[in-house]
Amino acid sequence: MLMKQYVTLPYAPWTCKAAAVLALLAAAVGARAQTYNTGTTNLVDGDLYTGEGFQNTATGSFANTGSTVTYAGSSAATFVNDGTYAATLNGSTAAVDQFVGPNGAPGPQEIAGSVAPAFYHLTLANGSGQPFTISNAQGVDVAHLLTLQNGITTTPATMAGAIRLASSATVVGTTLSTTTYIDGYLAKAGTAPFTYVLGTVNTSGGNTTPVGTAIYSPITLSSPGGTTIRYRTGPPPNATVLAPQPGGLQLTNVSRKEYYPIGTVGAASGSTITLPYGNFGATAVGDPYVADPATLTIAAYNGTTWTNLSATTANMANTTTKTVTVTLPTALSPDYTALALASTSAQNPLPVELADFQAAQQGSDGQLRWQTASERNSAFFEVQASTNGRTWQALARLDAAGASTSPRTYRYLDRTLARYGAPLVYYRLRQVDRDTTAHYSPVVSLRPAALTWSLTAYPNPFVTELTAELLSSETGPITALLVDGLGRVVLRRELVGFADRQLLALDEAHRLPRGRYLLYVRQNSHVATVQLVRE
16 A cells, blocks of 8 residues: 555555556645555556655565656655565566656665665666665665666665675666765676676775775676675785795785675686776876786685685786786685785785874874884885865874884874864875885874963973973964062063964073062963062
């Protein structure tokens, strides 16, 4: 039974042409309410358009048989499925479920709910560059065709929420690239070659792929067999724990930049896996993190160690498309939980990456700490800060180890965070090699504690030296006066004030006669005094 809120339509079970349903829904459009299906609805032939959110409730059973259903509801909960939703052929006529944006205009849309809907032909056409969210915890099933005519499609972070394509299903798109891909788990049944159109927003850094940039990183399986895959940037788990293997098959490096979590593994013996190796380039024209593509391979992780999937040292590296292909000597083990680009040669500098980068509050300062697992030809680290995550300023430069096979730890203290005058301070590292190649770290942030306005002076009593310290979170001129016991101004300073810890060296104070003095400091509406003794 289909219904609008406050408007009841014919009772289930019922079967009708789509045009008839459209006429019934039109009577309730003025209410601008949610469309519900609470009983059994069989939709056969024609077209159905819903301009509001659609919900198939726990008691609902909706069958789309050879009809085209267009969803033009709002961006949140456009389509909610908590019951049974199935779309099938009617003879040779395909059932199409298409999402065209709120009220038919470009904008975000969503498939939500607790039960996976079974689509036949699913089209996401909510606008070029527009995000589409699949938040249904059980994902969606597609029997024939997934068409992507939108921006980035995200799925839940768990494999249960994957987009699952049947053995005969394919994916097409207007432009599958850094603007149109799936950010989440994608599963594919069958034995026909299939390219997983995956990507994500980079969190790992790299010269040709800065942090925050979208990466399109498709992976191709010649016989997927139901394998579920997603793409992630950043270091994979236990990237330095490499399983012992014979001769030239021994791994020396696993990429610290990117990896592919996998599940429901079904790739057969003799099938191939193809990964790109050009996502993180040294320079626009340089070899992307690869000195010898011929020694690249693909590694798999079993929860403890990484293993070379290839049985040969001669894998297929295509330097034009920047991909490497490995033939599986045995079926992909169900124990494997991730895949990654790897190398059997120390010439490929894949692991010259950060093992850790952290920022912690230390009083009013920020303590930065990072660790490298190993280094080759590293020259220095440049610490950079930003108040908006887009515009960066260099704070310091620390020399790197150059060459190291053991972990190295680096630290930098950024004093007086409140001087930034921002609710968050972002940090990143620019690591430069001896050949001037540079790579960027992930971004970390700190929330500065409020800087109180306060004045201190030391030493007190003083003899030869006197220093005043002002902590201020404001800008504005500062006036400092030193007054003797008779009320006479014996020393005066005028200076430009800024939000920071400021030191005022009162060098002339050692010439003053012994006695008691009063230090008076004013900035904007703040006034503070400190009693001093000259011995």
